[in-house]
Amino acid sequence: MDSPEGGAALPNREKALAVAALSGQGHGLADLLGAAGLARSSCCYALSHPKAPTRPELRPRVAEIFGRLPNGVGHRQVAMELRAVDGARIADKTVLKMMNEMGLRCGIRRGAGRRGYSSYRGAVGETFENVLGRDFRADGPWQKMGTDVTEFRLSFGRAYLAPVYDFGSKEIVAWSVSESPDLAQQEEMLSMLMVAKPEGARPILHSDMGWQYQHGLYVSALRANGFTQSMSRKGDCLDNGATEQVFGHLKDEFFRGRDWDDFEAFKADLEAYIRHWNHVRRQVGLKGLTPVEFREQALQKAA
Secondary structure (H helix, E strand, O other): OOOHHHOOOOOHHHHHHHHHHHHOOOOOHHHHHHHHOOOHHHHHHHHHOOOOOOOHHHHHHHHHHHOOOOOOOOHHHHHHHHHHHOOOOOOHHHHHHHHHHHOOOOOOOOOOOOOOOOOOOOOOOOOOOOOOOOOOOOOOOOOEEEEOOEEEEEOOEEEEEEEEEEOOOOOEEEEEEEOOOOHHHHHHHHHHHHHHOOOOOOOEEEEOOOHHHHOHHHHHHHHHOOOEEEEOOOOOHHHHHHHHHHHHHHHHHHHOOOOOOOHHHHHHHHHHHHHHHHHOOOOHHHOOOOHHHHHHHHHHHHO
16 A cells, blocks of 8 residues: 555555455455554544544635636635635635645646737838837836737637736736737727726837737827837747736636637627636735736825
8 A cells, every 4th residue: 555656655544544445355454554554543543533624614715716717716816815805814825725625626727839820921010129128027007018919719710819918917908809800900909998098108018010010000099199119029929928928827717628609609708707807816916916906006006
């Protein structure tokens, strides 16, 4: 009953359960205890003192928080929610232990190969220098932002998301979900962006060198509304790494392993997830606040 293939040793209770099961099948108890490395007293104690579950009073809430998204949420998300909403005094590692006991596991993020869409068409309009230089840090909201387009391949065809992500508040402040990554999608996103922008804000908006971001309509709309454009270098996705990271979380938490029969149903569910991201999903980088909570507090302090 040593650990299989050199793995971690089994806890005494698991060894004791194995001894109890095998002892009724014609095996000598002394031989089984010797193979398990257990004294008779240790075996009896382990069998008579089953391990108590961790924080059983919080288990219903842990299950509810985990089940908010189709693919579940990680233990840090659960822990932040318990502390912020329930006032629980609990460490991240304790929540991880609870979730392991309950069999709740969030899927592991995949590496490469998330998106196949590329909007690069060469120099087809006005281009801009990389103002950010991979410095995505921001002291508050509406200072530095990023945008891009990501593709979803579904049973009904393809769909595209064009969001604007605030590096300071971690909020998706504007977006458009479309069946085509065309200029109309960018116009819809820009319209939402300009409505959301606080008066007097003059943010940097970073993108890749996609044709949309070089187009005269896009460039003039940003310039007229006080935005500074910034662009990644050709073929270097790390220059827009902060926005790519959002796509990774979104596809893991919302999209992976799912399908939709029509575009309207997909769009409704994706926009519901974006609202969850902004209003419900707490972030370690925001000290346990949601993006909207952080943005509102920051703007109140600045007022």
